[in-house]
Amino acid sequence: MNKFTIAIIEDEKNISGFIESTLQRHDYKVISAVNGKDGLAMISSNCPDVILLDLGLPDIDGLDIIKNVRSWSAIPIIVISARTQEQEKVTALDYGADDYITKPFGTSELLARIRTALRHGKSTVSTVDGSVVQTPYQCKGLIIDFTKRLVTLNEHVVHLTQIEYKLVSLLAENSGKVLTYDYMINHIWGPYADSNNQILRVNMAHIRRKIEINPGEPNYIFTEIGVGYRMRESEY
Amino acid sequence: MKKTMSKKELVWNILVTILALTGATIVSYLLVFVGGHTANVSIVYMMAVVLISRFSNGYIPGVIASFISVICVNLVFTYPFMHLNFTLDGYPITFIALMVISSITSATTTHLKYQNKIIHEREKLLMEAEKEAMRANLLRAISHDLRTPLTGIIGASNSFLDDHNSMSEEEKAILVNGIREDANWLLNMVENLLTVTRIRGTKAHIAKSLEPVEEVASEAVMRFHKRFPDSRVKVTVPEDLVMVPMDATLIEQVIINLLENAVYHSTSKDPVSLTISIENRNARFDIRDHGIGIAPDRLSTIFDGYTSSPNSSGDSHKGMGIGLSICKTIITAHNGTITAGNESLGAIFTFTLPLGENTCE
Numbered sequence: 335m336n337k338f339t340i341a342i343i344e345d346e347k348n349i350s351g352f353i354e355s356t357l358q359r360h361d362y363k364v365i366s367a368v369n370g371k372d373g374l375a376m377i378s379s380n381c382p383d384v385i386l387l388d389l390g391l392p393d394i395d396g397l398d399i400i401k402n403v404r405s406w407s408a409i410p411i412i413v414i415s416a417r418t419q420e421q422e423k424v425t426a427l428d429y430g431a432d433d434y435i436t437k438p439f440g441t442s443e444l445l446a447r448i449r450t451a452l453r454h455g456k457s458t459v460s461t462v463d464g465s466v467v468q469t470p471y472q473c474k475g476l477i478i479d480f481t482k483r484l485v486t487l488n489e490h491v492v493h494l495t496q497i498e499y500k501l502v503s504l505l506a507e508n509s510g511k512v513l514t515y516d517y518m519i520n521h522i523w524g525p526y527a528d529s530n531n532q533i534l535r536v537n538m539a540h541i542r543r544k545i546e547i548n549p550g551e552p553n554y555i556f557t558e559i560g561v562g563y564r565m566r567e568s569e570y
Numbered sequence: 571m572k573k574t575m576s577k578k579e580l581v582w583n584i585l586v587t588i589l590a591l592t593g594a595t596i597v598s599y600l601l602v603f604v605g606g607h608t609a610n611v612s613i614v615y616m617m618a619v620v621l622i623s624r625f626s627n628g629y630i631p632g633v634i635a636s637f638i639s640v641i642c643v644n645l646v647f648t649y650p651f652m653h654l655n656f657t658l659d660g661y662p663i664t665f666i667a668l669m670v671i672s673s674i675t676s677a678t679t680t681h682l683k684y685q686n687k688i689i690h691e692r693e694k695l696l697m698e699a700e701k702e703a704m705r706a707n708l709l710r711a712i713s714h715d716l717r718t719p720l721t722g723i724i725g726a727s728n729s730f731l732d733d734h735n736s737m738s739e740e741e742k743a744i745l746v747n748g749i750r751e752d753a754n755w756l757l758n759m760v761e762n763l764l765t766v767t768r769i770r771g772t773k774a775h776i777a778k779s780l781e782p783v784e785e786v787a788s789e790a791v792m793r794f795h796k797r798f799p800d801s802r803v804k805v806t807v808p809e810d811l812v813m814v815p816m817d818a819t820l821i822e823q824v825i826i827n828l829l830e831n832a833v834y835h836s837t838s839k840d841p842v843s844l845t846i847s848i849e850n851r852n853a854r855f856d857i858r859d860h861g862i863g864i865a866p867d868r869l870s871t872i873f874d875g876y877t878s879s880p881n882s883s884g885d886s887h888k889g890m891g892i893g894l895s896i897c898k899t900i901i902t903a904h905n906g907t908i909t910a911g912n913e914s915l916g917a918i919f920t921f922t923l924p925l926g927e928n929t930c931e
């Protein structure tokens with residue numbers, strides 16, 4: 335079987351060691367570097383499938399590495415970052431990182447992020463009549479059928495407004511991945527929309543009341559305060 | 571104290587003097603040549619001199635101003651106009667009076683300024699000393715609180731490395747679990763310390779933004795669940811969307827600390843409830859457990875931190891540590907209130923955050 339290659343750029347031996355052993359146990363091929371220079375060389379010679387990048391490297395600013403890699407490749411980059419640095423995360427995402435994971439993280443969280451990063455683009459499925467359509471989002475009783483534009487929760491149709499449907503389907507198409515406020519606003523309201531994210535927060539609150547049983551304990555759409563929203567990974 | 575006048579002060583003094591005198595001259599001109607009264611000219615100049623003495627630094631501007639004033643009054647506004655006449659009745663009295671007034675005003679204001687400066691410096695010193703004391707207390711509390719879990723981690727890992735051959739799988743699991751628990755506790759402590767560095771003294775330094783309370787609460791509970799997967803929390807949020815100005819990271823930390831507190835100290839497995847409601851232009855957060863409650867003698871000092879009574883000082887998990895005092899600091903910095911109390915069954919912690927303008931949908 336052809337294994338996926340994961341590159342780790344992390345200067346802390348203990349952390350990269352723990353990530354390495356976890357990933358190897360889950361059948362990934364792992365290559366690692368302890369500084370930015372070696373990391374860049376490693377990426378360009380090996381072309382890994384996913385890059386795990388710590389932003390605080392001794393030699394090169396992690397953001398410069400993102401810029402450098404993005405100038406020639408679309409390899410998914412997952413940033414490893416500490417909590418309480420929302421601004422840093424948002425900047426990294428703006429620079430082209432695909433996602434981030436907050437230290438300290440558990441094994442399952444890390445594996446989920448890597449799975450999401452490996453799942454490029456919209457997945458498709460063939461229907462009975464032979465046409466190829468986008469795979470529906472499905473998770474714990476919530477189903478979003480993108481072709482019919484239909485959202486059902488435990489077999490009951492959920493009535494969403496146009497904007498609300500657009501938001502939910504945007505999150506669902508990128509399920510498992512964090513989407514920043516700015517990204518979502520640009521996508522739904524266009525590039526000239528007010529950068530104030532209040533309208534987004536209000537719409538998200540409406541959606542929460544329609545698809546979550548208890549808006550205080552969401553099941554499907556999670557908030558990453560100061561950064562954006564993340565929808566639970568689709569089961570398919 | 572005014573040995574050398576700085577360039578800036580000199581310019582300022584000259585500016586004040588010229589402005590005030592010009593003003594006085596214009597007013598006097600209007601009084602004399604438009605209104606026809608000469609009686610109040612001296613008063614107007616006197617006023618200018620007082621103002622100059624008040625707003626300039628040192629005695630010199632006032633004295634110079636009073637000298638110029640006297641000449642002006644004499645030359646321009648007293649008959650014969652445009653002639654100096656020192657033989658006028660009462661002239662020396664006007665001159666001396668102006669001189670004395672300016673000197674006294676200058677002396678008083680200079681003195682006042684000097685005293686203000688001293689008071690200010692003293693306050694600053696006092697505040698610094700207070701901060702230093704707080705820092706020392708905090709450091710003491712932290713070092714004390716850090717030692718216990720670290721001892722646990724080192725001990726458990728040592729015994730694992732030494733005896734892992736003779737241990738049963740179950741024993742190993744217990745040891746590693748203990749390490750994990752202690753490490754998680756340490757992590758929360760460090761997050762607490764980081765939040766303190768976010769506050770830095772006064773409330774003006776908190777970066778507040780409008781956040782929906784339900785998002786903050788759900789994120790806090792999610793992070794809490796990562797650490798305590800087995801403990802249950804019942805969250806209730808208001809029907810309507812409520813946005814409250816706050817530093818979300820800090821408020822999350824408060825919620826997590828209070829939940830952790832409930833888990834460690836209630837000695838009950840019943841779910842903790844987190845209820846958010848709106849009350850008198852405040853968002854009210856209630857964290858309620860169904861355990862043993864809080865000892866009445868601790869209620870009054872519970873938020874003061876590092877008050878672990880002597881008999882419980884051995885185990886920092888049982889002492890309240892600094893978590894609650896950090897909660898209080900954070901809530902106070904948000905202009906909110908935080909209280910603790912006992913219900914019929916279990917303890918309840920309540921904090922409120924003021925709603926800003928137009929925060930309800």
